Amino acid sequence: MLQITNVSKDMGEFFLDSVSLEVLDGEYLVIIGPTGAGKTILLETVAGIYEPDSGEIRLDGREITDAPPKDRKICMVYQDYMLFPHLTVEENIGFGLKSKKVPKEEIAEAVRKYATMLNIAHLLHRYPGTLSGGEQQRAAIARAMVMSPRALLLDEPLSALDAKTREILRRELKSLHALTKTTVIHITHNFEEVFDLADRVAIMNQGRIVQIGMPDEIFRRPKDRFVADFVGATNVFRGVSSVDDGIAVIAIDGPQIRAHSAEEGEVYVSVRPEDILISTEPLASPVRNSFPGTIREIVHVGAVVRLTVDAGAEFIVALTRQGFEETGLSVGDPVFIAFKATAAHVFPGGNA
Known part of the structure; x- marks a missing residue:
């Protein structure tokens, strides 16, 4: 129109x-x-x-x-x-x-x-x-x-x-x-x-x-x-991507993240905090990204609780207040975080 x-x-x-x-x-x-x-x-x-x-x-x-x-x-x-x-x-x-x-x-x-x-x-x-x-x-x-x-x-x-x-x-x-x-x-x-x-x-x-x-x-x-920063995206990492059989493996400063992407070379990869699972035990479900880590910080933001987990790189994990209370987690606890390859979004790394 x-x-x-x-x-x-x-x-x-x-x-x-x-x-x-x-x-x-x-x-x-x-x-x-x-x-x-x-x-x-x-x-x-x-x-x-x-x-x-x-x-x-x-x-x-x-x-x-x-x-x-x-x-x-x-x-x-x-x-x-x-x-x-x-x-x-x-x-x-x-x-x-x-x-x-x-x-x-x-x-x-x-x-x-x-x-x-x-x-x-x-x-x-x-x-x-x-x-x-x-x-x-x-x-x-x-x-x-x-x-x-x-x-x-x-x-x-x-x-x-x-x-x-x-x-x-x-x-x-x-x-x-x-x-x-x-x-x-x-x-x-x-x-x-x-x-x-x-x-x-x-x-x-x-x-x-x-x-x-x-x-x-x-x-x-x-x-x-720029868009990632403007909309307040968290868990944005810069790394180098190589693609094998439709799966990008992004080497960041810490672990390697797997994503469904054809982007190669210098890239950014981001994961929404609510898309990351957290547990005190390794997750039984087959997900491409699963890392051990330690809780470094817990912040209550209204009805949401944000946990900072050091898993080689720092990941922010978001839980509802009820979900957090059910986990009984505290700062210093060892945990496992996991997220699907479809939850990892890859975009070009040209904009530093």
Whole structure:
């Protein structure tokens, strides 16, 4: 539905470098990346606030690269609401429709529809200054949605809210998307929003999209060291891989890890902490990776317990609190860790 092809824009500190992206009709795409990666300028270029230096943007097959924002049927919502303080909530939400000379009855119906969806129908008579942050953001989203946009662009819409309000509004966004099927592109730094909302997630760095895929794929199978570090991957080891009969043997500083991969030479290999089994006895099940070790540290993180095991290299193992209590393990205990070759993800080692 939305096609971005080789779009570049240089604004000095912020820039886009040949960004290409396709967004499907009705998709909820979340974009993450470090500050300065180009996320906001990408959305603003799609919205028509900036004209790209090169490249092409198409919406429903129609080129909109040079089209003014008002002709794009794309609406953008920022984290700071940008409501008109002298207008009521009802007038704010209906502002865009009024400027398009839509009949009053239609405006009132559309305003009531989206205010109800976002649970602010009882606030239509109020002014923005009397609302909480969450209520103001609901009004800003409703103001965009009454325009029936082909794409809704959200620039960190929940980041200025407290944790409880973020959780509630996240659920409301999910419900709104399910009801309207509007195509959404949402920038965030919050991984909970990625897993709760995204059909796909794109990661940006230095003006480029460096990986795109399903949320679980991005977090479990990062394509390079930057992505692995950004999504907080643990148990990332650098080594040298040799492949025999479809199985890569990666010599790291310590044990050798076996994985299903065709990558050879210098590589990284990562294993999710929750994919590693831990026991006081060697595991009877046939797994390709099984190492003896010693528990060096135990850290309680909410409902999860993370154990650092020295098995030649240091592995982080994650257990539920109940699972940990059942093991009775302590620092200094000898243990065995094991994980399948399919749990080891190998990616090129070019990015140190």
